[in-house]
Amino acid sequence: MEKSKVYYTTMKASFHENLPQKLKRLIKTAGIGEIDFENKYAAIKMHFGEPGNLAFLRPNYAAVVVDMVKELGGKPFLTDCNTLYVGGRKNALDHLESAYKNGFSPFSTGCHVIIADGLKGTDEELVPIDGEYVKEAKIGRAVMDADVFITLNHFKGHESTGFGGALKNIGMGCGSRAGKMEMHSAGKPFVNQEDCIGCYNCVKICAHDAPVITSGKASIDHDKCVGCGRCIGVCPKDAVCAASDESNDILNKKIAEYSLAVVKDRPHFHISLVIDVSPNCDCHAENDIPIVPDVGMFASFDPVALDRACADAVNRQPIIAGSQLDQMPHVHHDHFIDSAPTTDWKVCLEHAEKIGLGTQEYELIEI
Template structure:
């Protein structure tokens, strides 16, 4: 049974701001020891997104790490798809555009998987689906880590929180590709008009036009389905039911950074601006539920399970269904697989 600490959004006020709440929660989940070099894992948001965790929250965590005797740096990794975060330079530039700078946070920002997203260490897992996974080298080399996650929906995992921040956000490109493998898309030749938009959009050069139709080289495809967005004719789609095996891989992959850091990780789930889509989207859609609050724990499985339960409770009170209804995807699948591989416990006590 793991402890999850919770401060409701309704308690926010002039004498109990989000900054005050982070300060109060930090000692209850902090793994930081004096002299630690501490990774603070965030998602700075894609350029155009406006609902990621705010820099002031990150600065507060930076200040608390320093007060505990740690040496903090803020970090994220590159992405698989064509965007303004495809390499380390773009990651840092996009973070700065969204307000995450040394000046705003009091700590430098480092891209954890190197210039091109291929700097990593292999961590043995022995899972049902994953023998091993490649964790971004800078994260694996840290003494301890604080993972700050914006809770929101996700089209493949149903929910994005601490486990997704570990099992996707802490990996290099090769690790991300392993998790995305079940989503390798297929082309419907009858719908394809041979416009070539997908060819231009794919950063891996795995799509070509033969006989006027798009063909995907599945042996080289990374499984990231941004090419589907590029197609105006709905000619590209992932296999039916791919989200289940992807979530199972995601859950197992979350154990990679946990093992690499010897479980010396603390977690903060920030449940505000509950958008349907990930912070990787270059826009922020209207929220699907009201603000819930801030959670903290030393257990990524427990904090995500508690977050999902609290979101569902909020949605029930608002007569808006459950988080499963947002994308038609059950998010507990990846939470359950993280628990099965030993990343944490589904059983928790909510402490207020």
Template sequence: MSKVYLYRKNKEKIEYESILDDIASKIKQKFNHNDKIALKLHFGEEESDTHLNPELVKSLYNRINNHVKKAVLMDCNVLYKSDRSFGESHKKTAKKNGFNFAPIIIADGEDGKDETEIDINLKHFEKARIGKKLENYNGVISIAHYTGHDATGVGGNLKNIGMGLGSKPGKLEMHNAFELEVDKETCTGCKKCNDICPENAIQVNNKAEINQQTCIGCGSCVGWCPKGAVKIPWSNSTSKDLQEKIVEYAYAALKNKKTYHINVLLNITELCDCVNKPQKPIIQDIGILASNDIVSIDQASIDLTGKKFIPENINPEHQTNYAEKIGLGEKKYELIEINH
């Protein structure tokens, strides 16, 4: 049975320092001075205000940075249109949101296509397409802001790692979103998509047209379109399939890596931090969870927060069930509450 440590918010202001001292001591037992660590997190969109507190991440980073050979902050580019669609603007957004205290690595490069294929041979994928720069690190510390999600029910460490470390083509694979669509009312015929397409799959005669036979689903046109006219058919994948695919990508990203996991159950919102606007928390703050086991920590988070804010047709435990099935960890856990 895996251990999950709960640092409950029992005061008006959570005592980050004592909590992080204890979490850092557990992390230092897992990693040594020769390890290169990627601290995987979501930097939040420019207008979001409930994403991870950068001071929390900074305090944790400072506690572990001198213990290991190298530590960096890491994410991959997003699939949808955003400043986080490209490497340099992604870094600028991260720094603007307060994550300017450590090296930032966007693992899939400037355009999201710098990737490595990892053999997994599971139900949905034989190989997973993971941000290539993750290869340079033998350890991953995942610190996730736990939120609701309209497609998977919740987003914790499994989503932070699985979806978060997939390259842009990998994210397209997970969403089964290869038949990209052009909104003709929004398209202005500027030809930016035509210029960026690596396969010349887009023709523009007043309006853009995507040749589905030629399109490789790289997603470049989604981010480059200045009007956001290239649409992703999100509904092509069922919730269960999407959850399983995210879990398979988490399996790939963590394969042969040392790992540790943190879920921050503060400012829990109905939608994830990819929403580029302020959101209001939907339940009371609970605290911070830490564990060696990615499945146990996500299951404990589901148990502690309940399912009132999750769409009725989505079972968030499908991802923990499937993760246990493929050997990522175990659902059964011992919850240990730490006083601070």
């Protein structure tokens, strides 16, 4: 496979060109105009930021991509799927409120926000993939309804996958609640008995009679449970929890397979901003100081090459004093593995390359 082109520019601005203008020039140069957007629905997948976290991308960057799609005749919308865990984005109403609070409104970005997997995270499309680990990916329906798929990624560290970039934003981010549980878990959900109030919501929502109430507390029969995650969404006390017992290597491989399910058979384009490189995911309700200085903006048609280029760029940066990375032993000569030693980010890219999603070989073109 020949090298993929990855376009790059620094965060240095001038009196003649500010950062939004520079981002527009980057994505135009990278070839976004080669996609036929005319009267096409274009999903712009991004992370709206967990309330309390301030490392997420500003809506100003999203507005640039939205305006570019409109100029090309497309119908853009910003989108993400609900989370598996407890927080401010667990259902579509809370998720929209969180997005609006963090500045993602039609007035600031120029388009609407659609939560792709619906009110309770159950509005999904089953996408055949026949992968090594995933046979049928469960993807938020609005993502799959789009004609064109674009990602706008905040590239940062991650405690389970090494880093979060394009593939994490695509694979994990586009999974419905059941899809996220499939990636995170080798098993089925369980009930924290101390928090359970025996309200029967899980019993009512389950189509397989898996939850059982005994002595006022729920438990889940794993022989009947199919792992759809609906019980997690309806529990008023967040007592139903995902097992999160899959190994990080398999998690990374499942993310790659889910990513392929999302992008195959339609035009796609990817943008990553390597700024505020926090050590952990934007799903945290807080963010630590960055582990390295800001690097720049990257764009490519190949999400695998894009992630590799961003990772290489971060690993060339000096460590910021006082950061989580600065406080860790530097034994791996790799910023992400040194920051989160229980995971290896290369596994996801190697598997993505193996299944034909893209290549790690890239030509970096600076503009």
